[in-house]
Each structure stands twice: as C-alpha cells, then as structure tokens.
Amino acid sequence: MVDAVPFFFALGAVASLARSGLRLPAAVFETLSIYLLLAIGLKGGVEIARSESATLWVDALLAIGLGAIIPLLVFPLFRLSFSRPDAASLSAHYGSVSIVTFAVGAAVLAGRGVEVEGHLALLAALMEAPALIVATLIARWGVKSADGSSTAGALVHEVFANKSVVLLGGGILIGWVAGPQGLEPLSPLFVDLFKGALCLFLLEMGLIAADRLPDLKKAGLFLVGSALALPPVLALAGWGVAQLMGLGVGGTVLMMTLAGSASYIAAPTAMRIAVPEANPALGVAAALAVTFPFNLLLGIPLYLWWAQTMAGA
Template identity: 45%
Template sequence: MQLDIVVGFFLLGALAQLVRSDLRLPTGLYQSCVIFLLLAIGLKGGAALSTYSAATLVPQSLAVLAFGALLPLLAFPVLHWIGKWSRLDAAATAAHYGSVSVATYAVAVALLNSHGIEYEAYFPLFVALLEVPAIVVGILLARQSAKDAGTGKLFHELTCNQGVLLLLGGIVIGAWAGERTASVMPFFGQLFHGVLALFLLEMGRVAAARLRDVKGQGAFLLSFGIFMPLMGGVAGGVLGSLLGLSAGGVFLLAVLGSSASYIAVPAAMAVALPQANASVSITLSLAITFPFNVLVAIPVYLAFIQHWS
C-alpha cells in the first residue's frame, strides 16, 4: 500500500504545526489554490459530459442524489442517540458527513492518475450533486430550528457559495467548450498535482491546529470521525458496483461517501442553523476524518479495488 507523493506535503504541514513552526501559506495563495482545484476538476468533468448519453447520466445522477440524502440519515442517529448530542448539533454535523470534501476527491483522483487507473470522467458532476441533498436533509432533521432559516438566503448560499459556483461553473464551461478545453489544459492539467501539494501543505497545518479540540471532546469524536467514513465508504463502493461503474469509479464513489465537507456545508449551516455548534462539526471533518481518509482510507480502498478488479 503506497501513499501518493502529495500526502507527504500534508504530513509536512502537520509536522510544522506540531513543532510550532511559523510555516503558513499566504491567504491569497491558499484561496488561489482552492479556486484552481475546483475549476480544474470541473473543467475536466465538463469536457467529458458531451461523450456520455443522458440515458447513462440521469439514472446514475438520481442514485447519487439519493445516496447523498441517505448518508446524513445514517449519521444523525449515531450522533443524537449514542453521542447524546442535541438534535440541532447532530443534524448540522450529519449534513457535513452527507456532503463531500473536494480536497479528498482531488487526492483520490491524483492517486488514480499516478497508478494509471481509468475512471468515469464525468465524476465532477457527482461531486457537485452531493453538495446539496445532505444540507436539505440536515435542515429537515433539525425540525423547528429549520423554520427560522431564511429560504432566500439559504438558496443563495446553496447555489452561489464559492465551492458550488466554481465547480458547477467549471462543469458548464467544460461541457460547452468540449475539445476546446485543450487550450487551457496545459495550465489546469499539468499543474494540478503541484497546486494540490501546496493546498495539502496548508491543510495539514490547519488539521494539526485543531487536534487540541479533539482532546477536549473525548473518545466519541475520534470514534465517529473514523467509523462514519468507513460506513459511507462501504456504502459508496456498493452503490458504485450496482451502477456498473469501472473499478476507478467504484473507488471514487467510495471516497466521496467517506469524505466530509468543511467548506460548502459550514457556509450553508451558518445561514440555516446559526445556533448549531460549528466548531465541533469542522473539528470532526477537518481534524479527524480528512486526515484519516488521506492517510488510511484512500490507500486501503485502492488496495481493495486493485485486488478485486
């Protein structure tokens, strides 16, 4: 089981934080990395959409939407009944685990590319689709608290936050341009691994900075932050197999099911459920689940796929 080289940058960032180094990516550079990665993923997926028929994409997209709605329903009872969390906090955190982490997806794609494993090129469409249903289910699970949410504000946050807008925008531009995307791919394609490495350098630092929050919350956070990704990963792998995806596609859907949002969902929850404890949700997704996926789950999923395919 071999880790991709970009993971080394994540570990370097975490080490820098743990030894109290002053290493930190400038805010502007970090934001530029985020924009680059979202557009690069969207463009590549959009360019591939024209080669697939609606008969293939529509059933798979509906299944992925249902999958995104199911995951928070699995997470909520664990948080609410076993963890004894309030309905509000459990619902908001469950929404994080029904949505996806674009950074985790980017690491998985980089690993597939380095191993020369093919996958369905329209997968960025699934990444975009999985952002929304978990947020809606999370709000419904919160019940009365959701009534206080401004519908207009929430809709705007769902559709116009940076992550969703750039990803969907890249998909639309790529689908419209088709083969013409080749003119920008030397930039968005060849630099992808290098920009991802810089992004993970900062993510490692941020994740390590939140480790102190984990210590104060007890063993439950650690257990849930590892158990839920594994459950979502298995469910995603099974769904990918049922949909007849390639080995790489099954792997990517398992990774999406295993990941947890720390960008799009926190922004939406801040509007819809402002009283929820955002710090514990972000600590879970960023300080526990993200490192677990990058260092353990993704290499394990790939090893399974390579063994059984």
C-alpha cells in the same frame, strides 16, 4: 510506487505542531482553492463531452439520493452524545462531500494509471447540497422559527450559490460546452500544473488541521471515534451505489471516497445559517482534523484495494 501527494498534508501538520510559523498567504490559499475547483470541473466537463453515456442522469439521481440518505443514517449515532442541533450539523458535514479529498483520490488513481469515468466530477458537485438540506430539516423538524422564510432563503442561496458549487459546476459546464479541442490550449495550466497546486493546497490544509486538534480534545473521544469509523462504513454505501451505476474500479474508488468524506467548507457555512445554535467547532474539527487525514493516508488506498478485490482486478 508511493504517491507523494498525501505527504504534503503530513508535512503541514508536523510544521504546525512544531510551531514553525509556516503559513501560506491567505490570497495564495484562496487562489489555489479556486484553481483546483475549476480544474476538477473542467476535466469532468470535457470527459462528459467525450462520453455518450445514456445512464448519466440515472447516476446523477443515485448520487443525489446517496447524499440525502447519509445524514439520516448518521444522525442517530451523533444524537447519542450531542444535542439535536449539533447532531444535525454533524450529519450535514458527513452527508456532504469533500472536493479536496475527491481531488486527492483522482490524483492517486491517475498516478497509478487507473481510468475513471468522466462524469464523477458532476456527481461530486451534485452530492454537496442534498445533505445540507436534509440535515436542516432534521434540525428544524417540529421546531418553530420566528423568521423561517428569511433563514430558508439564506440557506438556499448558501447551498446552491456557494463558491465550490459555482466553480465546480461552472467548470463542468465550460468543459462540457467547449469540449476536448476547445480546452486543449488550457491544458498546460489546468492539467499539467494540477498535481503541484494540489500539493501546496494540502500543505496548508495540514497546517489548518493541526490547529483544530484542541477542538477535538474538548469534544471527546466519542466524536474522534465516530470520525474514524464513519469513513470506511459510509464508503461501503458508496461502493453499493457504484455497483448500481456500473462503474469501473476508478469510478468506484471515487464514489467510495465521496461517500466516506466529510465537508469542511460548504457544510460549516450552510449550518451557520441554517442551524445557528449548533457548535461549529465540532463538525470542522471532526471533518478536517480526523476524517480528512484518515482518508488521505489510509482511506483512499483502502478503497482502491477493496474496489480492485471486489472486481477481481
């Protein structure tokens, strides 16, 4: 069965390239993003409440470690072609995660009847911040700052109090405390409508991604090639961590998806504060116009095939 979800992204991209004038109202797009983050968090919190996993916090530490290590791995690659600030900023984008890519992966798995461990949403939330902190340290290593304290304070606030962390973390907490029975009345809103809302969100993301293509042309082939090559390579690191966690096929696919994704929401905002001298167009263009569609159209099916093959499923 062909999953229709990724095609909405493609439709948006085609509509933008055709200059159709199609665009979701800003308020609708903002509402959809809030809804999706809350829905993902609530579902994850409910699953955590259902489970009695003794390894939850071990898995959490492994996820945080993976998020912190990825910037260290990709920084030397980006440094080959970019300045230290730009390379550090790009490392932050590829070390942090895309919650929307995670949501698409979860929707694809649900459509195919593949079960997923409930605490993956918690791991996704935990993986956003470490890369941003590590990338900032890379950019600032040996560089004196006249107002380091104020910059550090703003960065900490942006990393831990940004919209995605608050909504995802808050949703997890609510779902965890309320449990399955407490959230049952909300299922028609946060469960039944989820996939439809995700499709509308991806339609707008396709429009935005196509708008970023001129930035990619300016950046050159090195960035495009890196943005295509990194997802499957980093996904293998995610697969390795998933094996340490003892995840099933579904959880492994989502861990690979998180590791192979790139942030285009939290990372650009945090890097604008922490590394203002970096070119913000590079990370957003690579993450949104190359890596995001790659994962939607090719990456997630590839990760599923790999996880099933390695598991002998």
